[in-house]
Amino acid sequence: MALTLASAAALLREHHLLREIIQGDMWTDDASRIDAADVPFAAITYDTRKVAEGTLLCCKGRFKAEYLDGIDAKGLQAYMAETDYSSVTRAPGLIVNDSRKAMSLLSAEFYGRPQDELTLIGITGTKGKTTTAYFTQAMLGAISGGRAALFSSVDNCLDGRTYVESDLTTPESMDAFRMMREAVDNGMRYLVMEVSSQAYKVDRVYGLDFDAAAFLNISPDHISPIEHPTFEDYLYCKRQLITHTRSLVLGADCAHADLLREDAALAGVPVVTFATDQSAPEVATADFLATADPEAPSRYVFSAHGRTLGACGLTMEGEFNAANAAAAIALIDSVGGTVGEPAFEALAQVRISGRMEHFEAGNIVAYVDYAHNYVSSKTLSEFVLDKYRGRNPRIVVVTGSVGDKAIDRREGIIRGVEPYADRIILTSEDTVKERMIDILHEMQGYVTNPQVSTSIELDRAKAIEDAVADARAHADRLTVLLIIGKGEEQWIKVDGRHAPYEGDGHVIRRLLGIGEPASR
Template sequence: MTLSLASAARLLDQHGLLREIIQNDRWSLDPQDFTDIAFTAVTYDSRAVDATTLLFCKGRFKAEYLTAANEAGLACYVAETDFSERTDAVGLIVDDARKAMSLLSAEFYGRPQDSLTVVGITGTKGKTTTAYFTQAVLNAWSGGKAALFSSVDNCLDGKHYEESDLTTPESLDAFRMMRTAVDNGMRYLVMEVSSQAYKVHRVHGLTFDVGAFLNISPDHISPIEHPTFEDYFHCKRQIITNSRALVLGDGCAHADLIRQDAARAGIDVTETAPREQVMESHDLAIDGDFNYANAAAALAIAHVIGVPDGDPALHAMDTVRIAGRMEQFHDTHSDTVAIVDYAHNYASVNALLDFVDKRFGERHPHITLVTGSAGNKAYDRRDGIVNAAQSRIDQFVFTTEDSDTEPYLDICNQMQGYITDPNVASTIIVDRTEAVNWAVDRARERQDRLNVLLLIGKGDERWIKDHNRHVAYEGDDRLVARLFGTQE
């Protein structure tokens, strides 16, 4: 892990990012005009600096953050703005601070990606499940040497899983975790790659040994994410030209354009098998026929990497369970089934209801959907959830999800306003715990038929995001297990 002011400046210059180097009134392109510094730490937190720290000023960074950093002896910063009026530190002024952070973080941590076979998985739905399936197979094949970055958990040693904050970590965090994985003896890394990862350059400069493009449908359309579906799709397509081989999901929309991307990049495309073919040879522990499409993608990825057909490791995914994904609970006091899942948009809610229809349709269940939607982003999800469900369920319960700075009640009211089917009932209960309690109580009052409660969007998350803070929450899974009397 060797990175200095001089080597950082040279790397940025090689990639066409360096504008100039500034310290007080000295401006230059030559790092030899400045005292060289060997960095012992890199960070984007201005509160965690000392005389050998390289600070990345990215995103909503404010100049006043540098006052305390300068007092702490900040050595050097990377920014798109000259902050010499605020600090005596050397400034590496660049065209794009996020791109610079990705390149320099990789270098600081010794380019750990070069010691790993890295799999990147993107798609509107199924990324997490496919990532878990793929890691299970590679773990079994390699003797426990496969790491995982996912929207649910990160695993850096092939066996211990810790809750994650982002689908794709910030680049600095990603390369730091890769270094830990390599030091732990990992040979493979499977990671989810979100559209935002390319939008804000979290994976800039990273080439995947295998990229997987599962599917595409409108999502994440908002002023702070993607202004249009075209922009969303374009960002996701960047994985193609940043991969050495591509796995393409069966039935993926706009597949011809994806194949054209691959042809232009000169990379091979492996098409996944139809889910029905996988269903003949695998019995998955995770419910839902749509998960067989995810399994097909995992098998294709494993094949590209070199796992032989018929190898026992391919069946490692059969027993995979993911907390908060298609988890079923049965009430001990009534004929009620609850399913906890992360479904959060039109496609995933539609797939969930397809499963309910196939599994329980003959019993004509009363279906209640407990749902909210994220605040300040992905506004298209709100009417998407309602439109996917309203003609297929009996009752909506709109409640809190992760509001960010939007009032919970405003989101619930907006979603309720999208209902056009007069035959579906709806209520708003802002407190999520109260909403689940209400849904369970109403189900127990109905003894004439099966009740199916669908609790979506939060899975096993133990928090609700409010004004950039994680407020403690019991979790849909634990809450319903407690109410049903099935909690261990």
């Protein structure tokens, strides 16, 4: 059914969001008093620049009345807002208590509730969301004839084969429903999406229920005045996924697992667990298990409830990625999928640009990874030390940390790498208002081990060049370079604007004389 002013008002009233409808001097609860209340909207947007004839405009965030200057001439049909703007537009306004929640509901209805035509899988956790999402989508694609879509922090895929760089981990609600509609129209049956803590904090997924969801792990992250003021708030936001899914896949060794199980029990949501055989003994009885093959590095045997499903090698190295694969298998099982040979073949081929990308040339091994907090940087450092322990490696880390937010990461990254690093080169990351040099000096101040040398190089490509030169100056010994934080991103945000950047992987390939991989 097409969305009209009347049906929009009824929907918002049903969810206790509608305050009143205002047009000029008329304030009413009765949409039928508004002219053309039953005329379908031709478009919906939250960007005043995109308003055209018949548009419903959703005013969200720090919206200002001056944004509506000249809007009637563009054909605005109605607006939704928390504020009355009748002084600047003749269009009727749906005045609501919460514009973000209202926008999510209205967007879903405008696009014909595409979520009802998809099997939805949500994934949250502090680390591993992207890898688990790619694993899940790849296997679902293999067993459904390529009819699995993806929303991730790296790429969005709406047709099962074309990947386009994304802007947000979880899209803004209106964008999400628009893309879901496109995915459905493209014949997609499944949608796998990362669900960030911010998605619940700012209601990007309000009104959305998942067929299955994974809660991978939790540790402090995104703590800042503009994100989550405390770890409790961060965890609370992530926990909302549990009450909006029909089944839950839970990391068996996840912190606060007892609380998460209580959430699931109160909501009547069944829980299955996943782990690797190298996890703590108390989680060895996990429902879905990845068991390392002692004869073949990076090969794992996967089982469910004690029954072997199959085995494959993973291009994505590390025990943590084996755990992500086990989570993906559990998710597919939770929505009724069969994980057989085609799925394992697809799983074995998954490669994500900027995630555990591995390069070797002479005495240099380099990993480009998105590790950007304490847990992920520590896990990566431990992995490379364990893998190359027999070769007595030097470890050189190239890293930075974002400005203006996630301020806990600055010390966290240093604490994560310092016990393993011989040298740390601090370099630029994204920032809006904070000066990057101040952030890097702060990070340098967290280094307490006198055996670890540090330096600052604002030019990120030059910092990687310095790391490679350092390795070549120690040609008698293996040097492992950890280039972390940016992944595949080919831009750096400077003063809030994207500035072109070659990309960590491209820089290291150029410096080591390694060709670019074939396009996906």
